[in-house]
Amino acid sequence: MRASCFTRPVLFATVLIAATAWAQQPASLKQAYQGDFYVGAAMNAAEITGQDQRSDAIILEQFNSISPENALKWAIVNPEPGQYNWGLADQYVAFGVEHHMWIVGHNLVWHNQVPAWVFRGKDGKLLTRDALLARMKEHIFLEVGRYKGKIQSWDVVNEALNDDGTLRHSLWYRIIGPDYIAKAFQYAHEADPKAQLTYNDYNLTNPEKLAGVIRLVKQLKAEGVTIDCVGMQNHDHLDSPTAAEEDAAIRAIAVTGVKVAISELDINVLPWPGTGNTAEVSMHMASSPKWNPWPNGLPRDVQQKLTDQYAALFRVFYKDRADISRVTFWGVTNAQSWLNNWPIPGRTNYPLLLDREGKPVPAFAAILNVPGEAR
Ligand code: G3I
Numbered sequence: 001m002r003a004s005c006f007t008r009p010v011l012f013a014t015v016l017i018a019a020t021a022w023a024q025q026p027a028s029l030k031q032a033y034q035g036d037f038y039v040g041a042a043m044n045a046a047e048i049t050g051q052d053q054r055s056d057a058i059i060l061e062q063f064n065s066i067s068p069e070n071a072l073k074w075a076i077v078n079p080e081p082g083q084y085n086w087g088l089a090d091q092y093v094a095f096g097v098e099h100h101m102w103i104v105g106h107n108l109v110w111h112n113q114v115p116a117w118v119f120r121g122k123d124g125k126l127l128t129r130d131a132l133l134a135r136m137k138e139h140i141f142l143e144v145g146r147y148k149g150k151i152q153s154w155d156v157v158n159e160a161l162n163d164d165g166t167l168r169h170s171l172w173y174r175i176i177g178p179d180y181i182a183k184a185f186q187y188a189h190e191a192d193p194k195a196q197l198t199y200n201d202y203n204l205t206n207p208e209k210l211a212g213v214i215r216l217v218k219q220l221k222a223e224g225v226t227i228d229c230v231g232m233q234n235h236d237h238l239d240s241p242t243a244a245e246e247d248a249a250i251r252a253i254a255v256t257g258v259k260v261a262i263s264e265l266d267i268n269v270l271p272w273p274g275t276g277n278t279a280e281v282s283m284h285m286a287s288s289p290k291w292n293p294w295p296n297g298l299p300r301d302v303q304q305k306l307t308d309q310y311a312a313l314f315r316v317f318y319k320d321r322a323d324i325s326r327v328t329f330w331g332v333t334n335a336q337s338w339l340n341n342w343p344i345p346g347r348t349n350y351p352l353l354l355d356r357e358g359k360p361v362p363a364f365a366a367i368l369n370v371p372g373e374a375r
Contacts, residue, residue, distance in 0.1 A: 029353075030064040032368045036321040038102045040065030040328035042264065044336055048092045054358050055332045065102035065326050067263070068092050069338075072105055073113040077143065081117055086146065093150050102326060104263075105147065107155035107200060108140050109184045111170035112281050119171045132175045137187045144191035153196040153325075155231055155263070156188045157181050161201055163278070165212025181216065182225045189226040196325070200231030200263050202279040205241035205249045217256045229325060231263030235279040235339075236313070238269060238305045243312040247320065254323035262317060264330040266351035267309055268339055269302055270294075283343040292347040303362060306350065310363035314370045333358050 026032035029039040041063045046052035048071055059066065070076055071088040078084055096103035118135060121127055127135070144154060160181055162168050172180045181199075188197050199217070204210050213230060220227045230253045234246075241249070250260050264279070271293065273285050285291070294302070317327055331337045333354040340349050353364045 026368055026371075029062045029364075029367065032371055033318075033321075033327070036318065036371070037324045038065035038326035038328075039063055040067055040102070040104065040326050041332050042067040042069040042106075042328065042330045043071075043092060043095070044069045044331070045071065045088060046336075047332065048088055048095060055336070058332055058354060058358055060099060063101070065104065065328060066092070066096050067104040067106050067328050067330075069106075069331070070113070072143070073107065073110070074118065074139065075113040075115050078139065079115055084142075089143075089147075093147050097150055102153065103147075103151045104326075104328070105144070105151040105154040105195075106263075107158040108143065108188060109136060109156065109172060109180070110158040111168065111172065112159070119175060126171070126175060129176050132172075133180075133183055136172075136176075136180070136184060140184065140187040141191045144188055144195065148192045149194070151192075151195065153198060153229070153261070154188055154192075155198050155200040156227075157184050158200045159202065159279075160199070161209055161212045161216070163203060163206055163209050165208040165210075165215070167212075182220055182223055185220060185225045185227055196228045196259070197226055198229040198231045198261060198263070199227060200233065200261075202233040202235055202264075203277045204230070204232045204253070205245040205277065210249050210252060214252060214256055217253070217258055221257065227258060229259040229261050231261045233264035233279055233330075234262050234266075234277075234313075235264060235330070236267045236277055236309070237272060238267065238302070238309050240277055243316050246313055247316045250316065250320045250323060254320070259325040260320070260323050261325050262327040265313075265327060266330045266337060266339060267306060269298065269306055269350050270339075270347055273343060281342070285344045287344050287346050291344050294350075295348045298350045303350075306361070307363040307366045310353075311366040311370060314367045315373075318370050318374060329353065334361075 033039050041059055043066050047055045071092050077086060077089055093103060119126055160168055167173055167178055185197055204213055217227060253260050271291055317324055329352055331352050333356060334350050334352050335356040337349055337351050339351045340347055353361060355361055
């Protein structure tokens with residue numbers, strides 16, 4: 001009896017401390033960064049259609065922005081001349097509107113996932129500059145116009161730069177010329193003057209490519225073209241970029257007068273056959289067990305490196321929050337990440353914050369705690 005009288009205040013104090021700590025721990029990613037930037041996730045078809053209810057619940061609990069992993073790309077919405085499949089795109093936008101999300105449109109002009117017919121006439125020959133510009137304008141007006149006032153932010157041009165900062169010689173470039181980028185932004189601005197317009201690319205911590213994107217933004221601005229934001233995709237690795245590299249790139253972009261979106265964040269943990277933080281979709285390699293070392297779970301030391309890299313990046317994002325409009329993860333759980341199939345098919349990768357059962361991995365708590373560390 002005496003013992004319990006003695007322990008009651010101690011117990012009370014312990015409960016109070018635990019309750020205070022619990023109250024201080026934000027309940028979700030969106031709450032942790034409320035007022036700083038949106039925290040988003042890319043949705044796949046199963047999530048958009050409601051087939052994957054478990055992931056949908058996570059999206060609603062954790063995120064206040066969404067991106068369409070594939071649903072709004074040209075090849076999906078307009079695969080053949082005159083054939084439009086708006087079903088999935090409409091469902092995606094309706095989900096975002098219903099749940100008051102910051103809705104991203106991805107993407108309008110890209111060299112990939114665009115049907116071959118777009119660049120050719122009925123005779124099979126490549127279009128003239130004027131004909132391709134007219135086709136681009138029609139596409140942008142149709143898609144941006146359809147979701148005017150609902151999609152708040154568009155990735156207007158995607159991956160137009162080579163790693164050395166020069167313009168990629170895509171069919172857009174070869175047929176229209178370098179001003180296809182300015183034209184795409186002009187058309188998007190005409191179609192929805194209030195939408196945030198973004199140029200989106202990967203590996204922007206590479207100094208040459210960073211210099212290229214800065215040249216591009218300055219040139220567009222000098223020509224009076226509306227560009228509001230640069231999307232840094234951040235398809236990253238455990239050791240790259242460093243926090244200093246990430247910070248330097250965000251700041252260098254922001255001083256040109258645009259916002260930065262961390263637009264497709266994930267961290268590859270598997271052995272990497274290439275160099276640099278590329279997301280070059282044309283890269284492919286044959287599968288072999290040596291490239292898939294952890295099919296049954298991530299070793300503890302690698303998990304720790306993943307936590308450390310995520311925490312380091314989010315400390316930078318939090319520090320630079322005045323310049324950042326959103327941080328979007330490229331997927332919800334590890335089960336559905338594109339990194340299980342690229343650049344080598346059939347691997348077991350661990351790039352996101354939720355495991356294959358939808359449970360948070362240790363990096364999740366580390367990210368939740370970053371704003372608290374700074375206070
Ligand atoms: O729709 C077909 C389906 O009918 C078919 O049965 C199946 C068989 O493989 O393929 C399906 O298409 C796949 C499509 O995703 C939809 O799931 C393609 O093969 C596959 O290549 C495609 O991959 C997408 C990739 O872009 C293509 O470029 C990834 O899901 C998507 O995450 C990825 O996203 C890109 C961003 O848009 C731009 N930045 C890089 C990022 C990662 O590559």
